[in-house]
Amino acid sequence: AQTVTQSQPEMSVQEAETVTLSCTYDTSESDYYLFWYKQPPSRQMILVIRQEAYKQQNATENRFSVNFQKAAKSFSLKISDSQLGDAAMYFCAYRSARGNEKLTFGTGTRLTIIP
Amino acid sequence: NAGVTQTPKFRILKIGQSMTLQCTQDMNHNYMYWYRQDPGMGLKLIYYSVGAGITDKGEVPNGYNVSRSTTEDFPLRLELAAPSQTSVYFCASSQYAGGEMANYGYTFGSGTRLTVV
Numbered sequence: 001a002q003t004v005t006q007s008q009p010e011m012s013v014q015e016a017e018t019v020t021l022s023c024t025y026d027t028s029e030s031d032y033y034l035f036w037y038k039q040p041p042s043r044q045m046i047l048v049i050r051q052e053a054y055k056q057q058n059a060t061e062n063r064f065s066v067n068f069q070k071a072a073k074s075f076s077l078k079i080s081d082s083q084l085g086d087a088a089m090y091f092c093a094y095r096s097a098r099g100n101e102k103l104t105f106g107t108g109t110r111l112t113i114i115p
Numbered sequence: 116n117a118g119v120t121q122t123p124k125f126r127i128l129k130i131g132q133s134m135t136l137q138c139t140q141d142m143n144h145n146y147m148y149w150y151r152q153d154p155g156m157g158l159k160l161i162y163y164s165v166g167a168g169i170t171d172k173g174e175v176p177n178g179y180n181v182s183r184s185t186t187e188d189f190p191l192r193l194e195l196a197a198p199s200q201t202s203v204y205f206c207a208s209s210q211y212a213g214g215e216m217a218n219y220g221y222t223f224g225s226g227t228r229l230t231v232v
Contacts, residue, residue, distance in 0.1 A: 043203065102163060
């Protein structure tokens with residue numbers, strides 16, 4: 001079974017600075033997808049960014065980018081120019097490219113933005 | 116364009132009571148899921164469905180039941196509620212994984228906060 005580990009329960013960053021959230025995963029599969037979800041206090045789960053394992057290029061969405069290291073099974077999220085609205089829980093998630101589409105989540109990192 | 120709609124948003128149950136959490140999606144997604152999120156934890160899969168009439172257990176199915184009679188609806192039934200079922204419940208949907216569709220994430224509902232006392 002796949003597992004996803006987020007070793008940083010909490011992180012904080014000064015507004016306008018850059019922060020990196022860590023995620024590692026364990027799988028025996030070669031084809032899969034990785035995601036970062038944001039959960040603000042409203043509780044809504046919002047997809048931030050996704051990465052296909054077969055792509056070497058790291059995904060980027062505006063101020064959000066990932067560092068995908070397939071051999072190391074690492075998938076970190078970098079948030080540049082942090083804004084107050086970035087404050088939330090961030091979950092890393094894994095999904096196999098085959099089978100029944102289940103997402104496996106990490107335990108989350110709570111990100112605080114310091115004004 | 117509602118996406119995934121969950122009702123109710125909040126509920127307090129007494130031990131031993133039963134209830135159904137409703138979930139409806141209007142995107143014609145064939146995959147639907149129920150997750151629970153305990154404080155300080157990630158989401159754990161309760162049940163999922165790959166299409167109408169087909170359901171299967173996830174990691175933590177005990178104490179729950181589901182049905183999928185239509186593509187749109189995927190209700191979660193709690194029988195004999197217990198304090199251990201106090202949690203936030205999320206319903207989600209996704210489209211079949213194949214080709215370019217495979218990298219789509221889930222669409223989540225806004226969650227139901229359930230307290231069992």
